Amino acid sequence: MTAPARRLCHIAFHVPTGQPLARDLQHLFGFQPLAAREAGGWRQLALRSGDAVFLVNEGSGPGEPLYGLNPCHSVPSATNLCFDVDDAGGVARALAARGCRVPVPPVSVWDAQGAASYAVVSSPAGNLSLTLLDRAGYRGPFLPGFTPVSSAPGPGWVSHVDHLTLACTSGSSPTLRRWFHDCLGFRHLPLSLGEDPELGLEVAAGSGRGGLRLTALQTPPGSVVPTLVLAESLPGTTSKQDQVEQFLTRHKGPGLQHAGLYTPNIMEATEGMVVAGGQLLTPPEAYYQQPGKEEQILAAGHKPSLLARQGILLDGDNDKFLLQVFTKSLFAEGTFFLELIQRQGATGFGQDNIRALWQSVQEEAARAQEA
Structure with missing residues (x-):
């Protein structure tokens, strides 16, 4: 047992520009915008319902979207699970030593609310990757690099x-x-x-x-x-x-x-x-x-x-x-x-x-x- 996951931070999706997933999550299923980021050809929007957080990565930038991996998959899909761990860098190195592929090596990100570190590991389950995240030192509502989005309280359908x-x-x-x-x-x-x-x-x-x-x-x-x-x-x-x-x-x-x-x-x-x-x-x-x-x-x-x-x-x-x-x-x-x-x-x-x-x-x- 190498890296006990402590919490699911979010589920990430990759969709082409103009795909209505973010809109549908909000207007049809009661999710509310939490934080957003635009950079490098990507528009990233985190939406929340209770403790369930979905991160919609829209676009096809030349690099990787923050906290994830561009799978270059042929159809829109859920492509990443982000888990909180105690030591993202140490865990990533231990998994690499086991033979796991680590396409995004440990990296640190920070803003005025604190810092977080993460690495992305490829899983054997098709295009699904896993982000290992250590955000113990972060005080913001989502993650460093994202701007909080104000919204009215949601309907509370999902916890x-x-x-x-x-x-x-x-x-x-x-x-x-x-x-x-x-x-x-x-x-x-x-x-x-x-x-x-x-x-x-x-x-x-x-x-x-x-x-x-x-x-x-x-x-x-x-x-x-x-x-x-x-x-x-x-x-x-x-x-x-x-x-x-x-x-x-x-x-x-x-x-x-x-x-x-x-x-x-x-x-x-x-x-x-x-x-x-x-x-x-x-x-x-x-x-x-x-x-x-x-x-x-x-x-x-x-x-x-x-x-x-x-x-x-x-x-x-x-x-x-x-x-x-x-x-x-x-x-x-x-x-x-x-x-x-x-x-x-x-x-x-x-x-x-x-x-x-x-x-x-x-x-x-x-x-x-x-x-």
Whole structure:
């Protein structure tokens, strides 16, 4: 365990000039501008909702955007996770000694509010890089080099990032799990009793549609880092239209498929986003007619008709429940979406909801082909 990550600082995106991600995050999903920077052909805007911070890097400057790496990727995507660590320079050198590629060696940045140091490490997960940041000596609202942006308080729909899901090529999860363990201190988080870390949780989609293998990872107690979920298609999957295979094709390789944003009130958040113009995936009609689903929803203290109207999924038992809703892709290329999640005691990810998401993606793809 080389570099225990202490906190997720932000998720960074790279988009071409004029792509509306920053605008959509603010107007559709309740994020508020936090800090901005323009230099070297890049426009960088940090937006916040609760403790969730997204950094949108817009442009294609000749150099690297501050705190990141220009991946020169062919489609817009989430390209970087920035983690707080105790000693960015020391950690970067230790990872380089392990054979990790460090495209941005340790560098220090400062302004009137203090200083920070960082390095950028390439991960084995496609175009996803990791920024290792030490900002213990910084007092500003975001990071040195950025100008704070004043904005009205946001709607408060989101409190923090609950989890991050990487879409991986089939069979790669064990290698990725070991890499994140050795380099950043992530440990296997069982999603089922007696789960083998090498196998993860297998979720069959049913009716010959294949399925998913999910492997969850978490950092040790005391850190504030979202759960990392590795998702890959099960061997033998015949359909190339499942959510992971679709992502790998459209994204042209592995990467960050979605961010799960925790909300204390999923009904309010979902309604607010829909009213603002946000587009959500529609669950399959049969989801709410499953045997026992109405009783399950009532046991969790919710009204089945209200959940069905807003497309909210619910899973769980023994007084531990999970509510989820998924947006459509934030990019026309289908390379990133958001999930809203509310936990009522549940710590994992509902298998019925995973199957429902699977079918929703299938149906959305079919509608797009017919349009």
